Amino acid sequence: MAETAAKRANSTTAGLTVERRHATPGVHPFDEIEWELRDAVIGDPADPVFEQRGVEFPKSWSQNATNIVAQKYFRGSLGAPEREASVKTMLTRVAGRIAQWGREGGYFATGEDADAFEMELTHILLHQKAAFNSPVWFNVGWREGAEQCSACFILSVEDDMESILDWNTQEGIIFKGGSGSGINLSKIRGSMEKLSKGGIASGPVSFMRGADSWAGAIKSGGGTRRAAKMVVLNVDHPDVEEFIWCKAREEEKAAALRDAGFDMRLDSDAFKSVQYQNANNSVRVSDEFMQAVADDAAWDLVARTDGSPVKTVKARELMRQIADAAWRCADPGVQYDSTIQRWHTDPNTGPISASNPCSEYMSIDDSACNLASLNLLKFRRADGTFDVEDFEHAVDVVFLAQEIVVTPSSYPTPKIGENARRFRQLGLGYANLGALLMADGVPYDSDQGRATAAAITALMTGRGYRKSAEVASAMGPYDGYADNREPHNAVMQMHRDAAAEIDDSLVENELITAARRSWDDAVGLGDEHGYRNAQATVLAPTGTISFLMDCDTTGIEPDFSLVKFKELVGGGQMTITNRTVPMALGTLGYSQTQIDQIVAYVREQGTIVGAPELKDEHLPVFDVAVGERAISHMGHIKMMAATQPFISGAISKTVNLPQTATVEDIEDAYTQGWKLGLKALAIYRDGSKTAQALRTEAQDSSDEEAPEEASRPHRRRMPRERQSLTHKFSIAGHEGYITAGMYEDGTPGEIFLTDIGKEGSTIKGMMNAFATAVSIGLQYGVPLETLVRKFSYMRFEPEGITNNPEIPFAKSLPDYIMRWLASRFGDADLQEELGILTPEVRARKEADAALYVSDGPAPSNGGNGSSHGNGGSVAPTAALTDTPPVVPAKMQGLDLGPACDQCGGMMQRTGSCYTCSSCGQNTGCG
Numbered sequence: 001m002a003e004t005a006a007k008r009a010n011s012t013t014a015g016l017t018v019e020r021r022h023a024t025p026g027v028h029p030f031d032e033i034e035w036e037l038r039d040a041v042i043g044d045p046a047d048p049v050f051e052q053r054g055v056e057f058p059k060s061w062s063q064n065a066t067n068i069v070a071q072k073y074f075r076g077s078l079g080a081p082e083r084e085a086s087v088k089t090m091l092t093r094v095a096g097r098i099a100q101w102g103r104e105g106g107y108f109a110t111g112e113d114a115d116a117f118e119m120e121l122t123h124i125l126l127h128q129k130a131a132f133n134s135p136v137w138f139n140v141g142w143r144e145g146a147e148q149c150s151a152c153f154i155l156s157v158e159d160d161m162e163s164i165l166d167w168n169t170q171e172g173i174i175f176k177g178g179s180g181s182g183i184n185l186s187k188i189r190g191s192m193e194k195l196s197k198g199g200i201a202s203g204p205v206s207f208m209r210g211a212d213s214w215a216g217a218i219k220s221g222g223g224t225r226r227a228a229k230m231v232v233l234n235v236d237h238p239d240v241e242e243f244i245w246c247k248a249r250e251e252e253k254a255a256a257l258r259d260a261g262f263d264m265r266l267d268s269d270a271f272k273s274v275q276y277q278n279a280n281n282s283v284r285v286s287d288e289f290m291q292a293v294a295d296d297a298a299w300d301l302v303a304r305t306d307g308s309p310v311k312t313v314k315a316r317e318l319m320r321q322i323a324d325a326a327w328r329c330a331d332p333g334v335q336y337d338s339t340i341q342r343w344h345t346d347p348n349t350g351p352i353s354a355s356n357p358c359s360e361y362m363s364i365d366d367s368a369c370n371l372a373s374l375n376l377l378k379f380r381r382a383d384g385t386f387d388v389e390d391f392e393h394a395v396d397v398v399f400l401a402q403e404i405v406v407t408p409s410s411y412p413t414p415k416i417g418e419n420a421r422r423f424r425q426l427g428l429g430y431a432n433l434g435a436l437l438m439a440d441g442v443p444y445d446s447d448q449g450r451a452t453a454a455a456i457t458a459l460m461t462g463r464g465y466r467k468s469a470e471v472a473s474a475m476g477p478y479d480g481y482a483d484n485r486e487p488h489n490a491v492m493q494m495h496r497d498a499a500a501e502i503d504d505s506l507v508e509n510e511l512i513t514a515a516r517r518s519w520d521d522a523v524g525l526g527d528e529h530g531y532r533n534a535q536a537t538v539l540a541p542t543g544t545i546s547f548l549m550d551c552d553t554t555g556i557e558p559d560f561s562l563v564k565f566k567e568l569v570g571g572g573q574m575t576i577t578n579r580t581v582p583m584a585l586g587t588l589g590y591s592q593t594q595i596d597q598i599v600a601y602v603r604e605q606g607t608i609v610g611a612p613e614l615k616d617e618h619l620p621v622f623d624v625a626v627g628e629r630a631i632s633h634m635g636h637i638k639m640m641a642a643t644q645p646f647i648s649g650a651i652s653k654t655v656n657l658p659q660t661a662t663v664e665d666i667e668d669a670y671t672q673g674w675k676l677g678l679k680a681l682a683i684y685r686d687g688s689k690t691a692q693a694l695r696t697e698a699q700d701s702s703d704e705e706a707p708e709e710a711s712r713p714h715r716r717r718m719p720r721e722r723q724s725l726t727h728k729f730s731i732a733g734h735e736g737y738i739t740a741g742m743y744e745d746g747t748p749g750e751i752f753l754t755d756i757g758k759e760g761s762t763i764k765g766m767m768n769a770f771a772t773a774v775s776i777g778l779q780y781g782v783p784l785e786t787l788v789r790k791f792s793y794m795r796f797e798p799e800g801i802t803n804n805p806e807i808p809f810a811k812s813l814p815d816y817i818m819r820w821l822a823s824r825f826g827d828a829d830l831q832e833e834l835g836i837l838t839p840e841v842r843a844r845k846e847a848d849a850a851l852y853v854s855d856g857p858a859p860s861n862g863g864n865g866s867s868h869g870n871g872g873s874v875a876p877t878a879a880l881t882d883t884p885p886v887v888p889a890k891m892q893g894l895d896l897g898p899a900c901d902q903c904g905g906m907m908q909r910t911g912s913c914y915t916c917s918s919c920g921q922n923t924g925c926g
Helices: 002-010 063-072 087-104 111-126 134-139 161-176 204-218 240-259 287-295 315-329 337-342 388-406 414-423 433-439 447-475 481-500 509-529 544-548 580-587 592-605 616-622 633-646 663-675 762-779 784-791 813-825 828-833 839-851
Strands: 035-042 050-058 130-132 152-154 180-184 229-234 280-285 298-302 309-314 333-336 367-375 426-431 563-567 573-577 655-657 683-685 724-731 734-742 748-754 907-910 913-916
Touching: 035 063, 050 063, 050 087, 063 544, 087 111, 087 134, 087 388, 111 130, 111 388, 130 134, 130 388, 130 544, 134 367, 134 544, 161 180, 161 204, 204 229, 204 240, 229 240, 240 280, 240 315, 287 298, 287 315, 287 337, 287 663, 298 315, 309 315, 315 663, 315 683, 333 337, 333 663, 367 388, 367 414, 388 426, 388 447, 388 509, 426 447, 433 447, 433 580, 447 481, 447 509, 447 633, 481 509, 481 633, 544 913, 580 592, 580 616, 633 655, 633 663, 655 663, 663 683, 724 813, 734 813, 748 762, 748 813, 762 784, 762 813, 784 813, 813 828, 828 839
Parallel strands: 152 180, 180 229, 229 280, 280 333, 367 426, 655 683
Antiparallel strands: 035 050, 130 367, 152 367, 298 309, 563 573, 724 734, 734 748, 907 913
């Protein structure tokens, strides 16, 4: 098979041929689907965050995709003649420009091949089978001469002040452009080492403090979200203990400030004093260190100048410190250096010392990677089988497109541009794995689920390297290949050997056969022609672009929750059950009546547990990332381990642990990650960030009161005559009145609800009981803020658009009532946090927007999660924006993300990042 492939490649030495699989000659893909005009509106229709009327979209694309694509990816100023208003224009701009670059670069054998490539790429993008990372959509075909296509960068630093200052400058340039970067600071001498001119060095952690402030000041893309960065330190560095604890100690300070009553929202003045919050930290550990941990042996921390031991510690104790700090604040993560170098295709050029912020891109210093992701659910046939041939074709076309953009793309520094063109690293990945497995009725945390994921990943990377070798036959291998031919080809053989180990009995025959064949072809062609690309694949968080593709799940993640929120044309949202739930139920043999009943239950309850007629043995199919029946941390780690042998880089993923997890659990997770062959791992323990915790108000008690008197609740009764405020509301056509009675000091002490439902109706009785309970709570001293946080964003019918521009959409009656109370009696910080658009909140947002000016567009992705988030790290830890200062809403035990800076919607984790499902704002790669 490999020989046949090699002979085929030989026939294209004058350029590449491109198969027309979908596009019909003489017929444009645009003409083969239905289109319609829509309005893209985000936020309150009366005063939207974003609005573009009459945009043209494929009829099959959701309103959510419409809103996000129009806002994020349509180029040109709103209202200007050059403003894009159709997906046709956007796709023509991107696919046309890439095809033009391919023609100019001599990639195609004939003009017909070039035309076929352009139409096939257009078809794939049009049908949401794949998407490039955001910089491609922002810049390609629009900013001629400044068409930056990469989202991920790795920098370097030497042990001298000039290099350290250059590091800060280069990071600033990357952040300004909306992307993220990673760096290893292990070359900088420790804080106890001497300087050449006398004195003692500051140490890398000291410089991290300055770089953190620098990143916080620049933000990302000139916008309001935090910059994305990864900082790595080797486990033998003299300052590694200080590095391990630097963020955890700042968390202690944050907790003290919170307990003292300071506002600890992410953008508050108090939180800005908490340092090291703009980076994800990872300790780079080796096999030698991990074995020393297992043996409870000693471990030397060595000087950077001469390699002499500075301090000797117990390896196991050092690992315990890493786990303890991560338990406290989700940092640091770990990167497994020996495994990373073992799979390195270019070791003769230099080691891999760092990663991008989300930890999926790992390559040599001063390099870049452009990402793209395939939508796996689009390759599922109606009978549930995987369409191998269509998937292979999509890999061929998208991979070639990524390769073409490497040379003409612009880069933030000359050195990065040089290395990018010399090594041509690509990052093809996928999204919707969780949805694909669920649709097939396969549990994510199962041997079959892991084997299927392994086979798909092996096919993607094997086919990618096969295409890379074919391109090399026409264009020549990458410039650094000659120096690294032997190790590169040896890694290809390692991938092929790993494919042979996948359990055939758990994977459909067509898929596993194709996966192994792809590696036979890749190795055979590579031996003959070399490879065009040093790296081919990563598994990124796919934040915003997953919404462009209408994915139910992101990256390699399982489903976050079984309930999603669909945008309505007129604004607002509608709660819907994921499309994969009914597909899975059908696969499992349920009747349509049963499916309708179960879906209705899920929509109502937010969980499938307890659904009518659902068999207990099918529950694992519907397990999700967090909340009830959450997948265990080992379920996440085992899925990463199944796919890692087939990825050039690594995997951006958040490994969630419950709040009850122990330091020993985290230590075990990091140890298991090493044993299972991961390249990087980070965890997030629920509630471990101070900024996430619900604020509590200390109860004042008089020194004169006896203990038993102080513990007795006291009711502050309302005065006989009191001021009140009455408000008429309408939620999706359901009208009523709220009356708030006030104490003499103007604070609320009771609420009444009138004209809600018919007399004697259930809804009227329940809402009156609710109002009474709230009133009693207020009179017994329960802070209004506590009640508002508890009931805001609670979701059930009736929900819908309101007639109040400050609260344009309500998830339920309690949601509206409590947020209205906050709008009248709460402070501006609480209102802003809960997305209540009072005049003061609007003024704040306008003032924030005016503070920053960017030369270019403000991308939505930069690299945790996220994403990255935090978005959560390795996935980098937690999320790039860190965890929200509070959890303003919980639905069936599922922690929602922070309120979106852009539209006020609730964000959710996507890989190691956070992404807003309403407007697509993202904190990570994509």
